[in-house]
Amino acid sequence: MSTFFARPQSTERGWVVVDAKDQILGRLSTQIASILRGKNKPTFTPHVDTGDFVVVINADKIKVTGKKWDDKIYFSHSRYPGSGRYTPLRELAEKHPERVIYYAVKGMLPRTRLGRKQLSKLKVYAGGEHPHEAQQPVAI
DSSP: OOOOOOOTTTOOOOEEEEEOTTOBHHHHHHHHHHHHHTTTSTTOOTTSOOOOEEEEEOGGGOBOOTTHHHHOEEEEOOSSTTOOEEEEHHHHHHHOHHHHHHHHHHTTSOSSHHHHHHHTTEEEOSSSOOSOGGGOOEEO
16 A cells, blocks of 8 residues: 655645634634644645635734733844834734734744745635635635
8 A cells, every 4th residue: 555645736725715704813823823734634734735715804903812912922123234124023024913813823834835835725804795706715
């Protein structure tokens, strides 16, 4: 009996809609990362992208536990001296709520070419509307 390996040509990708309203950020992000990697499928292969596309709506209504609204800090740097910026979670969520979920899921994926390809299948929207109705996504 030989071991099964998924092939990129034979992989079927679906579309999934996740409503982030009143969901805890970390718990939701782990579920999204698993779907993007394809770990919810029996054909999961670690070195092949077998995951589905994920559309997240209502990203502006996410919840966090504890004092993370004020304590969690995002750091960005443009590689120029003195250009480091520290942004608290509350400020990022007010200006760009879709980036909060994007960064959380990005931290849970592999830091490789495959991880970047899997992250490109994530679509995050602040409101309840999304332009992917033609793909007939399945709600979770």
